[in-house]
Amino acid sequence: MKTTYDIVKEIRCNTFVAGGGVAGSSAAIASARGGAKTILCEMGGTLGGQAGIGLVTPLSSVTSKSRIPFGGLVKEIVDETSRLTEKYVIDDESFGTAYNISPHILKYVLLKMASDAGVNVRFHTVLCDAETENGRIKSVIIKDKSGYTRVIADTYIDATGDADLVYLSEDNYVLGSESGIYDKLMGANLDKVHSDGGKSEKYHSDNLMQPVSLFFVMRGVDYEKASSLNNKNLYFGDLGITKERFEKWEFCGTPGFEIQSDFVPMPQNRVLMTRGRHSDEAVINMSRVININGADGDDLSRGEVICQLQLIAIVDFLKTFIPGFEKSYLVESSSRLGVRETRRLVGKYKLSGLDLINGSSFPDTVACGYYMIDIHDPQGKRNAIGGDLEMDYFEIPYRSLCSEKYNNLLVCGRCISCDHIAHSATRIQGCCITTGNAVGVASALTAKEGIAPCDLSPDSLRESLKKDGIFVGNNKK
Numbered sequence: 001m002k003t004t005y006d007i008v009k010e011i012r013c014n015t016f017v018a019g020g021g022v023a024g025s026s027a028a029i030a031s032a033r034g035g036a037k038t039i040l041c042e043m044g045g046t047l048g049g050q051a052g053i054g055l056v057t058p059l060s061s062v063t064s065k066s067r068i069p070f071g072g073l074v075k076e077i078v079d080e081t082s083r084l085t086e087k088y089v090i091d092d093e094s095f096g097t098a099y100n101i102s103p104h105i106l107k108y109v110l111l112k113m114a115s116d117a118g119v120n121v122r123f124h125t126v127l128c129d130a131e132t133e134n135g136r137i138k139s140v141i142i143k144d145k146s147g148y149t150r151v152i153a154d155t156y157i158d159a160t161g162d163a164d165l166v167y168l169s170e171d172n173y174v175l176g177s178e179s180g181i182y183d184k185l186m187g188a189n190l191d192k193v194h195s196d197g198g199k200s201e202k203y204h205s206d207n208l209m210q211p212v213s214l215f216f217v218m219r220g221v222d223y224e225k226a227s228s229l230n231n232k233n234l235y236f237g238d239l240g241i242t243k244e245r246f247e248k249w250e251f252c253g254t255p256g257f258e259i260q261s262d263f264v265p266m267p268q269n270r271v272l273m274t275r276g277r278h279s280d281e282a283v284i285n286m287s288r289v290i291n292i293n294g295a296d297g298d299d300l301s302r303g304e305v306i307c308q309l310q311l312i313a314i315v316d317f318l319k320t321f322i323p324g325f326e327k328s329y330l331v332e333s334s335s336r337l338g339v340r341e342t343r344r345l346v347g348k349y350k351l352s353g354l355d356l357i358n359g360s361s362f363p364d365t366v367a368c369g370y371y372m373i374d375i376h377d378p379q380g381k382r383n384a385i386g387g388d389l390e391m392d393y394f395e396i397p398y399r400s401l402c403s404e405k406y407n408n409l410l411v412c413g414r415c416i417s418c419d420h421i422a423h424s425a426t427r428i429q430g431c432c433i434t435t436g437n438a439v440g441v442a443s444a445l446t447a448k449e450g451i452a453p454c455d456l457s458p459d460s461l462r463e464s465l466k467k468d469g470i471f472v473g474n475n476k477k
């Protein structure tokens, strides 16, 4: 507890979840469905977090590489969101399946599922502090328009992405990349760089975080034409322009567009987009700012400023220089900076990049994921470091979701206990949902059994998850 508060009321529940992103929403839904009285506190006005407010609509890690469905909430959320996206959002029947889910529909689906399950959703409410005693979190302090409220729960779940509750309760955490992680990458033969731009420098990003970006959406795009340049580093010649012509472009010199070599300067060093919900729609992920700590107030604001100033420059860049964007127009942009990496709990087990690469199996696996190792270079020298995994999927043990210090504190989503390398894959949305699903079920089980969640037998949790149709690993190789 960092200060004293003028408390206006006190409320009790079995499960308190901080953060209503995909992870926290899933945790709250699973907890309430399991019969636990559940409060979900979200500082914004919608559910979905990065996926909703941040417009990060590619929802990856829903099945294994060989298409084993991970099941449970990740399947339910994706199926329902896709169904309603096709019904209400897609206007071009010939276009068929949605390539990206709609953030507007996702927000609705999460809220409907939470409401139906009986979750007490408290919007515009910030988690401010935590009180601890004897190896437990005793209560948390939340703040809304009415003032400060004390919440007393059996289980506390940190789904803030930035591990705010871990930080406020003075639990152990790591910020960004651990020292010496590069040697581990080398040991694992992970120095394979995709879409690199010809840089072959060693990867030294000790104690740095992946860059931040801001998503936006454009329509009127000839996607087939434009996609020939997607995900490529470009020389001026590739665009049929000279450096001199680029220097005369109105936005040349905007942060990220400063000329340094014969490469066309762009904040991400490349055109980067995915297909949207309509045949002429592109979801653009091209802004980038390095050296931003999204868990620091000054940095967070600075990152927002730079990304928002980059936005119009990128729109103009695409329209001016990239074939296929000539008739395009901006339709929406995120109003929340996209933060990839900040704090993570150091819990009972720190899942490592090597665990993912080697396909480690655990007796207490409660969630699975599949995604490549995808570290956007914290120094911005190259695009992304990593590559595809040989394994069909990776496993996440319950211990990586449990605090070592407090036996009633669980984490899910972006801030689970893992290293910088593993995090580059576990931060992906499908994985955030599966870890949320697991801790929500764990909290409901322990509310019934009257024990602390970190003392729960992983076997009974795994059995319960399996009954819900959730894939919890197969001890495969």
Ligand SMILES: Cc1cc2nc3c(=O)[nH]c(=O)nc-3n(C[C@H](O)[C@H](O)[C@H](O)COP(=O)(O)OP(=O)(O)OC[C@H]3O[C@@H](n4cnc5c(N)ncnc54)[C@H](O)[C@@H]3O)c2cc1C
Pocket: 018, 019, 020, 021, 022, 023, 024, 041, 042, 043, 044, 048, 049, 050, 051, 056, 058, 059, 060, 061, 125, 126, 127, 128, 159, 160, 161, 162, 164, 212, 213, 214, 215, 285, 337, 338, 339, 340, 412, 413, 414, 415, 427, 428, 429, 430, 432
């Ligand atoms: C630029 C970018 C591109 C990405 N691309 C992909 C992709 O292609 N595919 C993919 O699957 N994933 C992608 N991701 C990753 C993915 O979007 C996120 O890692 C994931 O959505 C995180 O979910 P979460 O629920 O853990 O956290 P968040 O979505 O960050 O949710 C946390 C929630 O907690 C709330 N909160 C925070 N602090 C407090 C507090 N103190 N009190 C109350 N509420 C609080 C926030 O408002 C937020 O709603 C990308 C991420 C970024 C930034």
